[in-house]
Amino acid sequence: MTRPDNADSYAGPATLRIGDNTFAVQADLRGQFEPIDGRYHWYGRLARNAALTASMRQGRAKGLLSTPEGTAECELYDPDPWERYRVAGISTPPFRAGIAEETAPPQD
Numbered sequence: 001m002t003r004p005d006n007a008d009s010y011a012g013p014a015t016l017r018i019g020d021n022t023f024a025v026q027a028d029l030r031g032q033f034e035p036i037d038g039r040y041h042w043y044g045r046l047a048r049n050a051a052l053t054a055s056m057r058q059g060r061a062k063g064l065l066s067t068p069e070g071t072a073e074c075e076l077y078d079p080d081p082w083e084r085y086r087v088a089g090i091s092t093p094p095f096r097a098g099i100a101e102e103t104a105p106p107q108d
Contacts (some may be wrong), residue, residue, distance in 0.1 A: 008032065010067055010095030012044045018063040042093035048083045069095045079091045
């Protein structure tokens, strides 16, 4: 799977809160603005975390994901065979999203 050229990304430490439980996780995230619905979609995977896996009885949960760059509501689901959970959210991501900068015309 290739990453779109306009995708923003974050890879590094994060904190996941689900209910009263907090987990230190490693996240690999990316996202982009989707013009079809007019919202920003972000998604990725969390590295294997034994405590998180043990707490995920139903295989799906809503939580709050924080990185050094921000915090956002998320949904966890779809664990892969290596017990890495997919994480996704809509709207403001928990990482710095690139914004196209306008270039000013040269001044004489």
